[in-house]
Amino acid sequence: MKHKYSLGLAVFLCLIFTGIKAQTYNYYFGNIHAHSSYSDGNKDSVTSLMTKPIQDFNYAKNALHCDFYGISEHNHLAAGMQSPANYHQGITDANSVNIDGSFVAMYGMEWGVISGGGHVIVYGSDSLFGWDASDYDIYVAKNDYASLWQKINSRPGVFAYLAHPQTTDYDSLFMKARNAIADSAIIGMAGRSGPAFSTDSTYTNPSTSNYIARYNDALKQGYHVGIGLDHDTHNSVFARQTPGRLVVLAPSLTRANILDGIRKMRFYCSDDWNMKVDFSISTQPMGSIMTQSGFPTISVTVSDPDVAESVASIKVYYGIPGSGTAATVLTSNTGLASLTYTHTIPNNTSYYYYLQITQTDGDKIWTSPIWYNRNDNASISTNEIVKKEFLVYPNPATKNVTVDFKMLRGKKEVELIDYAGKVLLKQESNNNKINFSVENISSGNYFVRVTCEGKTSSEKIIIQN
Numbered sequence: 001m002k003h004k005y006s007l008g009l010a011v012f013l014c015l016i017f018t019g020i021k022a023q024t025y026n027y028y029f030g031n032i033h034a035h036s037s038y039s040d041g042n043k044d045s046v047t048s049l050m051t052k053p054i055q056d057f058n059y060a061k062n063a064l065h066c067d068f069y070g071i072s073e074h075n076h077l078a079a080g081m082q083s084p085a086n087y088h089q090g091i092t093d094a095n096s097v098n099i100d101g102s103f104v105a106m107y108g109m110e111w112g113v114i115s116g117g118g119h120v121i122v123y124g125s126d127s128l129f130g131w132d133a134s135d136y137d138i139y140v141a142k143n144d145y146a147s148l149w150q151k152i153n154s155r156p157g158v159f160a161y162l163a164h165p166q167t168t169d170y171d172s173l174f175m176k177a178r179n180a181i182a183d184s185a186i187i188g189m190a191g192r193s194g195p196a197f198s199t200d201s202t203y204t205n206p207s208t209s210n211y212i213a214r215y216n217d218a219l220k221q222g223y224h225v226g227i228g229l230d231h232d233t234h235n236s237v238f239a240r241q242t243p244g245r246l247v248v249l250a251p252s253l254t255r256a257n258i259l260d261g262i263r264k265m266r267f268y269c270s271d272d273w274n275m276k277v278d279f280s281i282s283t284q285p286m287g288s289i290m291t292q293s294g295f296p297t298i299s300v301t302v303s304d305p306d307v308a309e310s311v312a313s314i315k316v317y318y319g320i321p322g323s324g325t326a327a328t329v330l331t332s333n334t335g336l337a338s339l340t341y342t343h344t345i346p347n348n349t350s351y352y353y354y355l356q357i358t359q360t361d362g363d364k365i366w367t368s369p370i371w372y373n374r375n376d377n378a379s380i381s382t383n384e385i386v387k388k389e390f391l392v393y394p395n396p397a398t399k400n401v402t403v404d405f406k407m408l409r410g411k412k413e414v415e416l417i418d419y420a421g422k423v424l425l426k427q428e429s430n431n432n433k434i435n436f437s438v439e440n441i442s443s444g445n446y447f448v449r450v451t452c453e454g455k456t457s458s459e460k461i462i463i464q465n
Contacts (some may be wrong), residue, residue, distance in 0.1 A: 025249035025266065025285060027276045028258060031239055032070035032106065032246060033121055033163060033193065033230030034060075038086045039074035039110075044199055044235040053107065054093035056238050061103040063239035064203065065273035068104035068248070068258050072121045075109045076142075077132040084137050087128040100254040110163060116143035118169030121230075124158040124259060145171050145182075152185040153444040156462045159263050161228065162189035165214040174214055178222030178322060180418065184445040187262060188226035191215060191269035191366045196232035198241035206242045206271060207231075212366060219352060219369065222322030226265035226287055226368030227354070243273040249285055271363035276303045279355055281370050286354075291373040298370075300339040302357055309363070311337045315356045318343065321371065327354070347376045401461075403434045403450065413451040416441070438463050 035041030036053045053071050060069040073090060075081055087109065094107035108123035111130075122129065129151060130136030140148050152158045167174055173182060192207040207229070218225050228246040231239070249266040250257035261267060265287030268277055278301040279286045302311050313334045319327035330353070331341045345351060350373045357365040403414050414434045416425040424441060427434045441463055448461050 023251065023285075025251060025261075026253070028067040028104075028248045028250055028253055028261075029065045029245040029270075029273055030068035030070070030104070030248070030258075031060075031066070031231045031233070032068075032072060032108070032123065032161065032228070032262070033110070033190070034069070034071050034233035034238055035073060035110075036071055036090070037080070038082075038090055039080040041071075041073075041234050042236050043197070052093065053090045054097060056236070057093060057097040057105045059236070060238035061097065061105070065243075065245060066103075066239040067253055068106065068255075069239060070106040070108060070123065072108045072110045072123070075111045075128060075130050075136075076113070077135050078113075081128070081130070081135060083135060084128045084130075087137075088126075091126060098255055101252070104253060104255045104258050106255060106259070111140070111148060112145075113142070117145060117171060118166060119163040120145075120148065120170070121161040121163050122152065122158065123161070123262070125155060127155075145173075149179075149182045149185040150444075153181060153462075157259070157263075159187045160185045161187060161262075162214075162225075163230065163232065164193040164209065165189050165211055167214070167217070173223075174217035174221065176221065181444070183223050183225075186223065186225055187265055188228050188267065188368065189215060189218065190230050191227040192229045192244060192271070194230075194232045195241060197234050199235050199237060200242075201237045201240040203240055203243045203273075207244055215366070216319075216326040219319055219321070219354075220324055220326050224265070224289060224369075224371065226262075226267050227269045227366045228267055229269040229271070244269075244271050245273045246270075247275070247277075265368045268365060268367040270365045272304065272309065272359060272365065274305055275309075275357075275359070275363070275365055277355065277357065277365060277367055278302075279367050279370070281353070281372055284370065286368045286370055289371040289373075291375050293376040294374065295342050295344055296351070296353070296370075296372040296374070297340065297342045298353060300355060302337045304359070308361075310360050311335065312358045312360045314339045315358075316341060316353060317356065318351050318353050321350055321352055327352070345372075345374055347374055349374055400435045400437045401448070401463075403436075403448070410452060415449045415451075417447040417449055418444075 036056045060066055073081060090107040094105040098105040111120045111122050112118055127137035129138050129140045131142040140151055152160050190211050193209050194207045195205055198205045215227050229244045247268050247270050248258055248261040250261040266285055280299050281296045284290050298316055300314055315332040316330045317327040318330040333339050352369040352371045354369040355367040411430050413428045415423050417423050425436045427436050443463055445462055
């Protein structure tokens with residue numbers, strides 16, 4: 001049997017760790033939920049002027065405060081997707097409009113039906129998932145969410161985002177204990193969505209929907225998900241019906257960086273189209289899953305270039321992953337644009353934290369969480385091997401993975417860990433290379449954790465068998 005190991009998006013992945021200096025992120029504003037005439041969008045168009053993805057992207061890129069835009073086409077025949085060829089053309093259109101550094105265009109799909117369990121936004125796939133005869137590249141049976149999560153996990157770079165989530169959606173995901181396969185596939189959900197059928201093009205029709213209760217349900221079950229805002233646009237008003245935005249933290253405006261920021265949950269839901277929120281623990285940004293010794297110190301700074309739109313309040317919510325109990329307010333302040341708070345927690349405990357910010361004009365912002373595990377035996381935060389380099393790459397001859405240490409000295413330990421935290425494989429060596437076989441490991445997302453010189457680093461990898 002031929003085995004293929006995909007670590008990230010490339011045949012090999014070079015993991016470089018540059019120390020404890022925090023990464024500098026910029027703020028990018030946009031939307032990832034809209035439809036063209038290739039499914040059931042452009043409903044108000046009576047000409048061909050804006051009836052194809054390329055015209056829709058060109059319209060969106062001229063909207064105010066719109067750095068990136070995603071069209072997520074309904075995936076099935078009843079909602080207008082006539083052929084996989086249309087999906088492929090949408091990808092081509094996005095590629096033709098995308099200009100890294102200026103405007104990022106992305107094309108994906110909205111999989112599923114509302115009556116059968118809810119809609120899932122999927123990005124990163126060059127293939128259409130579906131169930132209608134001759135209307136898919138990859139077959140996923142209608143309403144089969146378990147198979148959808150598996151298909152997403154098996155394809156490098158693909159992720160799911162839950163659209164307008166309802167209590168019993170996705171096989172009642174919010175009512176059950178965390179499913180590791182689903183958690184690996186899903187990176188976030190809508191906190192606000194719409195107005196889906198607005199024809200307003202003057203940014204004066206904000207969304208009033210609210211799915212924060214579902215966000216809390218997911219977090220209390222133990223899911224690692226961020227919170228976003230999407231427009232669910234069905235008319236030709238791309239990025240112009242509402243000032244609400246999905247905000248992504250990324251080092252620069254490229255498609256690769258925007259997608260990476262979304263995958264890593266560095267995003268937030270904002271009613272305001274230029275509100276910047278810096279939320280961190282020990283320099284690690286929102287979306288981080290971290291293990292560190294001592295108490296977590298939460299740092300928040302908020303800024304808005306619109307002077308009249310000041311901060312009314314900042315609330316920090318906290319909860320225990322998998323506890324079944326919803327997050328509650330840990331601390332708050334009023335009338336200030338910053339907050340610092342140290343949470344006294346016992347050793348060997350885990351918490352998550354997120355923010356709700358309210359502006360004086362009533363706009364609200366919800367951030368993705370930071371998950372903090374206190375372990376006083378941890379000498380350094382995960383993802384911080386200082387100024388060292390190593391390579392991780394597939395080794396088909398032995399069916400493994402090889403970790404090649406270029407500069408690290410002394411004893412090294414490598415572990416393969418699943419999303420539930422279970423250590424599946426462990427190797428130790430004083431040599432410059434460590435090999436471990438993944439022949440009997442199921443396809444999916446995992447972590448490789450490396451310990452050397454008393455410091456620990458971990459990175460997500462994808463295995464395909």
